[in-house]
Amino acid sequence: xxxxxxxxxxxxxxxxxxxxxxxxxxxxxxxxxxxxxxxxxxxxxxxxxxxxxxxxxxxxxxxxxxxxxxxxxxxxxxxxxxxxxxxxxxxxxxxxxxxxxxxxxxxxx
Amino acid sequence: xxxxxxxxxxxxxxxxxxxxxxxxxxxxxxxxxxxxxxxxxxxxxxxxxxxxxxxxxxxxxxxxxxxxxxxxxxxxxxxxxxxxxxxxxxxxxxxxxxxxxxxxxxxxxxxxxxxx
Numbered sequence: 049x050x051x052x053x054x055x056x057x058x059x060x061x062x063x064x065x066x067x068x069x070x071x072x073x074x075x076x077x078x079x080x081x082x083x084x085x086x087x088x089x090x091x092x093x094x095x096x097x098x099x100x101x102x103x104x105x106x107x108x109x110x111x112x113x114x115x116x117x118x119x120x121x122x123x124x125x126x127x128x129x130x131x132x133x134x135x136x137x138x139x140x141x142x143x144x145x146x147x148x149x150x151x152x153x154x155x156x157x
Numbered sequence: 158x159x160x161x162x163x164x165x166x167x168x169x170x171x172x173x174x175x176x177x178x179x180x181x182x183x184x185x186x187x188x189x190x191x192x193x194x195x196x197x198x199x200x201x202x203x204x205x206x207x208x209x210x211x212x213x214x215x216x217x218x219x220x221x222x223x224x225x226x227x228x229x230x231x232x233x234x235x236x237x238x239x240x241x242x243x244x245x246x247x248x249x250x251x252x253x254x255x256x257x258x259x260x261x262x263x264x265x266x267x268x269x270x271x272x273x
Contacts, residue, residue, distance in 0.1 A: 052199075084264075091248055091264040092200065136199050144190055144213060145250075145262060147199035 052139050054148035063157050067124040071137030071148055074118070078141040081113055083122045086134045086150065096122060127155045161265035163249050169271045170239045178234045178268045182251030189232050190262060191224055192248040200248055206232060207255055239272045
């Protein structure tokens with residue numbers, strides 16, 4: 049059973065702070081790593097993807113991948129109340145996307 | 158179209174009824190995925206198509222679930238003899254990448270199925 053583990057939260061951070069979301073995965077054959085944001089009652093929206101070890105930055109978002117530790121994270125700088133949502137980590141390799149259960153982020157104004 | 162379109166958005170079915178859920182992917186997208194999302198959970202993989210070929214149906218929970226994509230574009234997920242445990246949001250996603258790895262898959266708004 050290929051698993052993707054996330055802390056369900058809620059993770060509460062004050063507005064303007066850095067939010068750090070973490071994810072571990074079990075399948076060492078995983079090749080592609082994704083972060084989706086899902087607002088309540090809405091569908092998942094792709095915000096970042098990363099394929100290689102290291103960091104990848106896109107605006108306020110930074111994805112970090114460590115394949116040796118089977119760990120992927122998402123940092124959100126200058127958090128805004130509009131960032132409040134559930135963040136889903138997803139992993140793919142020889143199988144289609146496997147999702148974690150998501151971490152609920154609450155940014156407090 | 159501009160995005161992945163699913164219909165209906167909401168469906169209430171009586172237990173035992175058959176339902177059909179439609180997905181219209183982004184034009185030109187080769188890969189199409191169906192996921193089931195229960196309340197408070199992440200999406201669970203159901204099945205994957207590359208064009209019209211169903212290459213992976215390992216996630217379908219029972220033989221009551223059937224999916225097709227006959228012309229490599231629109232897909233239909235059919236659930237026969239619905240049960241209460243089938244109540245969930247059914248999400249469709251498509252990707253231009255032919256890999257099952259789901260590179261940059263984009264989701265539709267989902268169909269919320271409630272079985273009563």
